[in-house]
Amino acid sequence: MVITSAPAYVATSEVLKVVHPMDLTPLRFLLAALVLGLYFLMSKRRLSLRKEDAPKVIGISLLGYGAYGTLLNIGQTTVPAGTTSLLLNTSPVFAFTLAYLVLGERTSRQGLFGMAIAVVGIVVVTLFGSANLGFDWNALIVLVAALVLAVSLICQQPVLATIPPVEIVFWGCLLGGLATLPLAPYDIRPEAWRPVTLAALVVLVVCSTVLACSFWNISLAETNVAAGGSLLFAVPVFSLFLGWLLLGQVPTTGAVAGGGFALGGVILLGRTQSAQLLADHKDRVLDS
16 A cells, blocks of 8 residues: 555646646546546446535545646645655544544543644644745645545545445545536647656556555455555655655655654554554444
């Protein structure tokens, strides 16, 4: 999952050199929906979406794919790939906060301490994660994308009990891509494309959308958002390395220091939630 998720931000940065950010959202997700549709067709798997689940799936698609993808693309026009990855991988913290407030999910003092550390890291990355002088508002847009993603993951969690994880990715890509088509300026400019642009788009669609989102949903079906998020703690490390190696994006001291705090907090919160899940499971077994 880490290997498939890490290249997403580098690939996005590369494609955005020639593709308008509002064009990339439908391009990315509709191509991913096509790949998944062919997979379902060739494997002869039937779609299991029920009418009663349709409103939830539409909401998840609009938030977790359409809105999230658009905000991410806009933010990455100036925010480096590694810094974007650092900010986005704090979404489990937002997700748990919402679950704590809305769903009443529990955590320990250690979990709350992890949240506090992550928030400090987020502030540092947002304020000092860019090499440009002054505050980069696009970093705040990426942070909003993380919040939107967290809301969609909270909404998606109960749906995973009735719809297969990979099918949710298919509907999310299809509906999210279609919803963002009216916003696209259709400024694709194929004459400006280079082989590296096409390669980046293939990686973004196949590796970092079809595979990464599918693996992510499969893991979430077995756990919760905060615990599952700890599985992705290594993604920013690979993204920072790939951004430096392929795009020449050298991470700032603020990005590295703040990212370390943020990821440490996410890992601590994730481990706390995993322990809580295990304890709850033991309690259910004893009760039965």
